[in-house]
Amino acid sequence: MHPPTGNKPRMTRIARMKKIRVIRVIRAICGSCFFLVALSLLCTSARGDGGALRLSQRIGGRMVSVFTSPTPLRAGRVDVSVYVQDAASADPIGRAEVFVTAAPLDRHGESIRRRATVDQATNKLFQAAEFDLPEAGRWRFSIEADDPRQPGALSFEADLAGPPPRWRALAPWIGWPWLVIAAFISRQFLLHHSSNFRLKRLRKL
Amino acid sequence: MNPTFEAVLRSWPSEPWLSAALLATAGVYLRGWLALRGRDPERWHAGRLAAFMAGLGTIFLALASPIEPFSGLLLQVHMLQHLLLMMAAPPLIWLGAPFFPLLRGLPAVVRRDWAAPVLRVRWLRRGFERLTHPCVALPLFAGATWLWHAPAVYEAALERDAWHYLQHACFLATALLFWHPVVRPYPSRPRWSRWLLVPYLIAADLQNTVLAALLTFSGHVWYPHYAEAPRVAGVSALADQAAGGALMWAPGSLAYLGPLFAIGLAQLCGTGERRGKASDAPRQARRLQGERAARPKRGAAPFDVLRIPLLGRFLRWPRARIALQLPMLVVAAAMIYDGLRGPQIGPMNLAGVLPWIHWRGLLVIGLFAAGNVACMACPFTVPRRLGRRWLPAAWNWPRRLRSKWLAVSLLATFFWAYEQFALWDNPWRTAWIAIAYFAAAFVVDGLFRGASFCKYLCPIGQFNFVQSLVSPLEVKVREAEVCAACHTKECIRGSPSVPGCELQLLVPQKSSNMDCTFCLDCVHACPHANVGILAVAPGHALWSETPHDSLGRLAGRTDLAALCVVLVFAAFANAAGMVAPVVHGLDRLRSAAGPHQAAWVTPGFYLATLVLGPIVLVGAAAAFSCGLSAGPRAWLHTARRFAYALVPLGFSMWLAHYSFHFFTSYDAALPVIQRFAGDLGLPFAGEPRWVCGCCRPAADWLLHAEILALDFGLLLSLYASYRIAVSPSQRFWRAVRALAPWALLIALMYFAGIWILLQPMQMRGTMPGA
Numbered sequence: 001m002h003p004p005t006g007n008k009p010r011m012t013r014i015a016r017m018k019k020i021r022v023i024r025v026i027r028a029i030c031g032s033c034f035f036l037v038a039l040s041l042l043c044t045s046a047r048g049d050g051g052a053l054r055l056s057q058r059i060g061g062r063m064v065s066v067f068t069s070p071t072p073l074r075a076g077r078v079d080v081s082v083y084v085q086d087a088a089s090a091d092p093i094g095r096a097e098v099f100v101t102a103a104p105l106d107r108h109g110e111s112i113r114r115r116a117t118v119d120q121a122t123n124k125l126f127q128a129a130e131f132d133l134p135e136a137g138r139w140r141f142s143i144e145a146d147d148p149r150q151p152g153a154l155s156f157e158a159d160l161a162g163p164p165p166r167w168r169a170l171a172p173w174i175g176w177p178w179l180v181i182a183a184f185i186s187r188q189f190l191l192h193h194s195s196n197f198r199l200k201r202l203r204k205l
Numbered sequence: 206m207n208p209t210f211e212a213v214l215r216s217w218p219s220e221p222w223l224s225a226a227l228l229a230t231a232g233v234y235l236r237g238w239l240a241l242r243g244r245d246p247e248r249w250h251a252g253r254l255a256a257f258m259a260g261l262g263t264i265f266l267a268l269a270s271p272i273e274p275f276s277g278l279l280l281q282v283h284m285l286q287h288l289l290l291m292m293a294a295p296p297l298i299w300l301g302a303p304f305f306p307l308l309r310g311l312p313a314v315v316r317r318d319w320a321a322p323v324l325r326v327r328w329l330r331r332g333f334e335r336l337t338h339p340c341v342a343l344p345l346f347a348g349a350t351w352l353w354h355a356p357a358v359y360e361a362a363l364e365r366d367a368w369h370y371l372q373h374a375c376f377l378a379t380a381l382l383f384w385h386p387v388v389r390p391y392p393s394r395p396r397w398s399r400w401l402l403v404p405y406l407i408a409a410d411l412q413n414t415v416l417a418a419l420l421t422f423s424g425h426v427w428y429p430h431y432a433e434a435p436r437v438a439g440v441s442a443l444a445d446q447a448a449g450g451a452l453m454w455a456p457g458s459l460a461y462l463g464p465l466f467a468i469g470l471a472q473l474c475g476t477g478e479r480r481g482k483a484s485d486a487p488r489q490a491r492r493l494q495g496e497r498a499a500r501p502k503r504g505a506a507p508f509d510v511l512r513i514p515l516l517g518r519f520l521r522w523p524r525a526r527i528a529l530q531l532p533m534l535v536v537a538a539a540m541i542y543d544g545l546r547g548p549q550i551g552p553m554n555l556a557g558v559l560p561w562i563h564w565r566g567l568l569v570i571g572l573f574a575a576g577n578v579a580c581m582a583c584p585f586t587v588p589r590r591l592g593r594r595w596l597p598a599a600w601n602w603p604r605r606l607r608s609k610w611l612a613v614s615l616l617a618t619f620f621w622a623y624e625q626f627a628l629w630d631n632p633w634r635t636a637w638i639a640i641a642y643f644a645a646a647f648v649v650d651g652l653f654r655g656a657s658f659c660k661y662l663c664p665i666g667q668f669n670f671v672q673s674l675v676s677p678l679e680v681k682v683r684e685a686e687v688c689a690a691c692h693t694k695e696c697i698r699g700s701p702s703v704p705g706c707e708l709q710l711l712v713p714q715k716s717s718n719m720d721c722t723f724c725l726d727c728v729h730a731c732p733h734a735n736v737g738i739l740a741v742a743p744g745h746a747l748w749s750e751t752p753h754d755s756l757g758r759l760a761g762r763t764d765l766a767a768l769c770v771v772l773v774f775a776a777f778a779n780a781a782g783m784v785a786p787v788v789h790g791l792d793r794l795r796s797a798a799g800p801h802q803a804a805w806v807t808p809g810f811y812l813a814t815l816v817l818g819p820i821v822l823v824g825a826a827a828a829f830s831c832g833l834s835a836g837p838r839a840w841l842h843t844a845r846r847f848a849y850a851l852v853p854l855g856f857s858m859w860l861a862h863y864s865f866h867f868f869t870s871y872d873a874a875l876p877v878i879q880r881f882a883g884d885l886g887l888p889f890a891g892e893p894r895w896v897c898g899c900c901r902p903a904a905d906w907l908l909h910a911e912i913l914a915l916d917f918g919l920l921l922s923l924y925a926s927y928r929i930a931v932s933p934s935q936r937f938w939r940a941v942r943a944l945a946p947w948a949l950l951i952a953l954m955y956f957a958g959i960w961i962l963l964q965p966m967q968m969r970g971t972m973p974g975a
Contacts (some may be wrong), residue, residue: 056434056435070366071365071366085435085436089439090437090439091209122216122217122218123212123216124212124213125216170963173916174912174916176916177916177919177920190322191322192937
């Protein structure tokens with residue numbers, strides 16, 4: 001015979017199984033939420049340069065490849081990286097004068113011209129230029145790889161999605177305390193359950 | 206040098222978060238390893254440390270070296286990155302036996318209260334044991350390898366950063382599980398024969414060989430990304446893929462077959478198992494426990510500011526306070542003079558810039574970083590020395606007024622007056638407020654005994670007292686035994702040369718910064734040099750049940766609770782009164798109310814935010830808290846008790862708001878000082894550079910810092926309310942129910958604070974432009 005366990009009536013086996021199932025479902029939901037939150041936090045970050053290959057084209061004796069990030073492109077900070085190679089030897093031409101111009105196509109607006117430099121690129125094979133593009137819409141990016149011997153220009157068009165909501169950029173700053181709170185709550189529940197479990201076993205003894 | 210090779214050597218990505226995480230892990234491990242090595246150098250040999258550090262170094266090499274930027278251009282480099290994450294870093298980390306060193310390296314509080322209870326949870330341990338079972342770890346490892354090498358998934362990882370991070374996390378996690386049974390790091394126990402590892406490693410090698418062979422001998426490029434990517438060093442996409450496959454094949458096989466050979470040899474030679482290796486863990490733990498019990502207990506002395514070489518010596522000097530007050534008095538005199546005689550434009554006047562931008566900003570930063578240093582250097586109390594000489598200073602402060610109610614009403618009036626009369630833009634009124642302060646301190650402290658002005662009247666003092674409850678420093682006794690043996694109590698009674706505490710705080714019984722002006726009279730009066738400025742846990746007084754000296758129990762003081770609540774809500778109201786949506790809303794209200802009623806809008810706003818709002822919200826939270834927990838306490842008692850938990854959030858809002866103005870306009874004082882000096886006929890400072898007085902856009906880091914301040918306020922407020930709810934008499938679920946309404950209120954206030962911080966804010970006290 002089991003001694004009485006306080007005023008609460010003893011739980012039946014079915015009820016206990018139900019409770020365990022509910023706890024498991026809650027755990028699964030919490031775990032999924034945690035995973036999704038972590039994933040969304042990661043999605044906000046973009047690599048400094050590189051990213052998606054936009055075009056790779058031979059101009060004269062040079063091969064020019066252009067990468068953009070983030071993927072997909074959004075209004076706000078956009079990175080354009082240019083890789084200029086010697087078409088014959090595939091050696092990088094790091095000292096080429098490269099300018100990138102971003103111009104809006106949907107409306108009248110000023111185009112933005114930046115010089116791409118190796119210093120701005122993480123991968124030192126590239127020359128990168130960073131833009132702060134104000135609006136979503138269709139933009140044309142023109143690349144001028146000025147070489148005194150072989151001047152050349154190439155361009156591509158890209159659709160920029162709207163800028164990410166401000167909270168997304170700030171999500172890690174606003175979100176981390178809630179992870180701490182979740183960890184604290186989990187710890188308290190674990191401790192409570194484990195101490196309850198030990199107490200129950202002691203009572204059974 | 207080859208230009209491609211030169212570019213490789215220079216391409217180091219910036220990964221501050223990864224570097225910080227790896228450094229923190231290395232630091233914790235090193236701390237724990239040193240402690241463990243001191244007890245058992247044989248077990249915790251240098252090889253373990255070297256292996257663990259090499260493991261972390263390998264992760265760094267894979268993710269934050271030139272390998273990372275080049276992994277998008279060459280498949281073989283990407284393969285190398287994955288090999289480092291899957292075959293080099295995990296076994297090295299396990300060879301470092303990281304469990305005990307990482308646990309021991311954590312701060313004692315974290316280890317005892319957080320890590321140890323979680324690690325004791327049975328189902329967590331069992332779950333880890335199941336995951337590291339060879340029959341589970343191998344399928345997981347092989348599954349992750351094959352899944353992530355499927356062209357569609359691999360392409361997704363190359364295109365999207367999030368998938369790329371997930372891929373790396375997956376590889377590292379499954380590899381850690383896979384290598385755990387192979388290395389079997391201390392203190393894991395042998396649960397199966399080591400012979401089982403022979404088919405385990407052979408199977409792992411087999412799947413690796415098949416995948417590598419498919420890649421190496423494939424006639425087409427698997428991943429279109431690499432087919433389109435520009436060629437580096439003239440390597441074609443197919444050759445690159447073959448090289449990647451070969452890299453996976455040869456070193457990969459070596460990584461599996463090397464341990465297989467070593468394990469087989471050890472088993473055959475009979476040296477594979479050091480019997481009792483794991484079973485001696487409990488014995489070891491008992492031995493350590495015995496050692497710990499035998500060791501004399503040594504309480505670590507808390508950090509004491511008075512022991513800092515130069516600063517401590519200065520603060521111990523009896524004239525330290527007056528030395529701090531006099532420069533402030535000179536500044537206050539200059540501010541009053543300029544406020545009365547100078548140009549009546551806020552950004553051009555000392556009385557418009559110094560008090561409303563610099564002094565407020567430095568005050569909250571001082572409270573955050575140290576303690577109530579603003580009261581320590583307060584210039585208003587300097588003339589009271591004259592008042593005590595000229596006036597009787599013999600009366601007792603009226604008994605009916607010995608509470609904070611007068612201060613509460615003065616504070617509320619001040620917040621309203623600030624907005625109503627645009628004090629930041631009215632140097633003349635600001636100067637008169639300062640004069641009124643000096644006069645009040647002179648008269649009150651000249652007529653009454655003690656520091657009645659500071660204790661019962663001064664609104665700034667009350668602000669500092671309440672906010673310093675979450676400061677990291679406190680004037681405290683160093684050793685309680687010394688005070689227990691002391692019968693003279695100079696700290697409160699004073700000595701012939703130094704007065705005792707004028708706020709009637711007996712230092713041995715003092716348990717918070719409340720009512721402490723950091724005057725350090727007790728430090729100078731104590732003949733035993735037993736009073737220091739010690740480091741304390743911020744906010745500990747908020748949930749403490751011990752009676753505060755001269756204040757009694759916090760839960761019994763409605764006036765103190767009201768003071769805290771008013772200051773907390775004032776933090777939000779004061780900041781909200783400067784953001785565009787609220788300013789426009791109030792303007793619309795004024796125009797809708799008409800010319801006669803418009804004057805009531807600002808008082809109405811402050812009545813709603815400082816009086817009615819707090820009564821409704823705090824009252825509702827207290828009523829729900831009482832109702833849900835079915836506790837025996839009255840709702841007023843609950844409201845009083847939990848009101849203190851809101852203080853950290855309120856302080857963080859003050860800190861975010863005032864530091865915003867300070868950091869965006871810190872140089873606004875420069876042209877004003879130049880102008881003031883010029884007006885006095887002291888043109889040494891040069892022509893005023895008014896461009897410094899213009900407002901400028903806030904830097905990104907400032908918004909992050911503001912949010913961070915609010916984050917810490919939220920956490921400390923929630924923790925304080927949790928500690929208050931879980932008093933020893935409460936049951937767990939009852940405490941949770943008592944806490945819930947307060948947690949909701951705190952969360953709501955936090956989001957209100959975030960909303961305020963994200964709005965465009967008026968740059969008061971600066972010139973428009975820039």
